[in-house]
Amino acid sequence: MPGIYDICVQDHFAAAHSLRGYDGNCSNLHGHNWVIEAHIRCTKLNQLGMGIDFRDVKGVVKDVLSKLDHTNLNEVAEFGSINPTAENLAKFLYSELSRRLNTEFIKVQKIMVFESPGCGSSYQEI
Numbered sequence: 438m439p440g441i442y443d444i445c446v447q448d449h450f451a452a453a454h455s456l457r458g459y460d461g462n463c464s465n466l467h468g469h470n471w472v473i474e475a476h477i478r479c480t481k482l483n484q485l486g487m488g489i490d491f492r493d494v495k496g497v498v499k500d501v502l503s504k505l506d507h508t509n510l511n512e513v514a515e516f517g518s519i520n521p522t523a524e525n526l527a528k529f530l531y532s533e534l535s536r537r538l539n540t541e542f543i544k545v546q547k548i549m550v551f552e553s554p555g556c557g558s559s560y561q562e563i
């Protein structure tokens with residue numbers, strides 16, 4: 438039976454945000470040390486026994502996160518008209534990482550974004 442590998446890479450970034458229209462203090466500018474987890478589905482291993490090298494994933498993740506790190510997320514173009522919630526960040530990262538990593542045998546499966554330990558959201562497409 439064909440198997441599926443789930444390759445997982447975590448990273449983090451620091452950024453501020455405020456939630457427009459939120460009834461509470463999250464509408465004030467405040468910061469989080471965001472933690473992200475990228476899950477990549479691989480159906481074939483290379484000659485080294487890897488679905489995809491962690492290093493390759495980490496490089497792409499770092500590059501995408503560099504657009505968000507030490508910013509006010511509300512000022513990043515993608516969040517100019519939608520709130521920079523964990524949900525919207527997960528979808529943004531899913532789309533950026535899919536564009537750069539997906540191949541015939543490799544597919545970004547799920548992105549998890551944690552605002553704080555124990556509070557997060559994930560995005561995936563069926």
Ligand SMILES: Nc1nc2c(c(=O)[nH]1)N=C([C@H](O)[C@H](O)COP(=O)(O)OP(=O)(O)OP(=O)(O)O)CN2
Nearest residue numbers: 454456463467469521522523524552553556557558
């Ligand atoms: N589904 C979501 N709910 C909330 C989000 C979100 O992105 N998706 N975001 C927020 C705010 O960003 C808020 O800063 C986070 O709130 P909270 O987890 O309560 O964080 P605190 O640092 O305020 O936690 P305390 O334990 O109360 O100190 C809210 N909801």
Ligand SMILES: [Zn+2]
Nearest residue numbers: 463467469552
């Ligand atoms: Zn917040």
